[in-house]
Amino acid sequence: MELIDSIQNKQLKPMVxxxxxxxxxxxxxxxxxxxxxxxxxKRSLPSAVITFPVHPRKVMNSTYxxxxxxxxEEKVERLASTNIDYCVSMDFTLEISRMSAEQFMxxxxxxxxNVKTLVIGYDHRFGHNRIExxxxxxxxxxxxxxxxxxxxxLNELEHVSSxxxxxLLMEGNVEAAANMLSYNYTISGKxxxxxxVGRTIGFPTANIRVWEDYKVVPAYGVYAVVVHVxxxxxxxxxxxxxxxxxxxxxxxxxxxNIFNFDGDLxxxxxxxxxxxxxxxxxKFSGLEELKxxxxxxxxxxxxxxxxxxxxF
Numbered sequence: 521m522e523l524i525d526s527i528q529n530k531q532l533k534p535m536v537x538x539x540x541x542x543x544x545x546x547x548x549x550x551x552x553x554x555x556x557x558x559x560x561x562k563r564s565l566p567s568a569v570i571t572f573p574v575h576p577r578k579v580m581n582s583t584y585x586x587x588x589x590x591x592x593e594e595k596v597e598r599l600a601s602t603n604i605d606y607c608v609s610m611d612f613t614l615e616i617s618r619m620s621a622e623q624f625m626x627x628x629x630x631x632x633x634n635v636k637t638l639v640i641g642y643d644h645r646f647g648h649n650r651i652e653x654x655x656x657x658x659x660x661x662x663x664x665x666x667x668x669x670x671x672x673x674l675n676e677l678e679h680v681s682s683x684x685x686x687x688l689l690m691e692g693n694v695e696a697a698a699n700m701l702s703y704n705y706t707i708s709g710k711x712x713x714x715x716x717v718g719r720t721i722g723f724p725t726a727n728i729r730v731w732e733d734y735k736v737v738p739a740y741g742v743y744a745v746v747v748h749v750x751x752x753x754x755x756x757x758x759x760x761x762x763x764x765x766x767x768x769x770x771x772x773x774x775x776x777n778i779f780n781f782d783g784d785l786x787x788x789x790x791x792x793x794x795x796x797x798x799x800x801x802x803k804f805s806g807l808e809e810l811k812x813x814x815x816x817x818x819x820x821x822x823x824x825x826x827x828x829x830x831x832f
């Protein structure tokens with residue numbers, strides 16, 4: 521996949537494209553992109569996804585920051601895995617937000633991006649106030665020379681959407697979220713110095729500061745995870761919560777105990793891949809009870825990872 525992040529003074533090839541924010545690049549997005557690629561094959565044209573590095577709602581309201589499933593770099597990586605030919609990244613501006621659908625199709629899609637066929641998600645609308653619908657897009661397309669095709673909906677028992685996936689993650693249901701995403705949800709961050717309590721009870725942890733403040737963090741509790749460190753994978757046990765047993769106040773900790781790892785991770789980057797929710801956050805009577813429960817948790821996590829062939 522080629523990333524096109526500047527369209528100024530570029531002569532783009534005619535293309536078959538779809539457009540959207542594609543947060544998480546979930547299974548519904550992937551089904552749409554499959555249809556874009558199929559239309560492109562029929563027409564012997566390259567396929568493209570047109571997306572935005574910043575959420576359009578944040579452009580309209582600078583104080584608004586939606587919780588997101590992935591940052592821009594991760595989104596580009598996920599899109600590349602769909603085998604689309606091009607990812608066109610364009611800034612969503614206030615000027616664009618004021619365009620009607622017809623103006624957007626003519627001035628942006630036709631004149632700037634050279635879109636020949638536009639594949640529209642079955643429930644997608646664009647243009648100022650989103651007042652037009654699919655039949656309008658078809659009519660505008662005929663006037664300016666863009667074929668408009670309506671994509672089919674992914675036939676799933678439950679509607680797949682980024683909003684639904686965020687809800688599942690915030691409920692701790694990382695398995696259902698993974699089914700909708702088509703991959704295990706991940707969080708990446710920098711390892712920072714913590715309180716070092718874990719090592720005193722036999723479970724040293726790496727404390728993670730998530731790179732993006734807006735990244736969705738799953739519900740408080742303990743999870744079975746796979747940890748990616750320097751291109752090596754390890755099994756692990758992740759805790760998210762306020763450490764109530766240790767009277768940590770309102771500070772939220774993300775701490776991972778990495779199995780079979782011995783080394784200094786401070787200031788390094790790692791990625792945690794969520795596998796299964798183990799239990800909610802709890803307050804214990806003291807360190808001894810906490811230590812005993814963490815020992816049980818580790819046994820449970822090891823059994824989960826072994827069952828899924830994720831022990832390395």
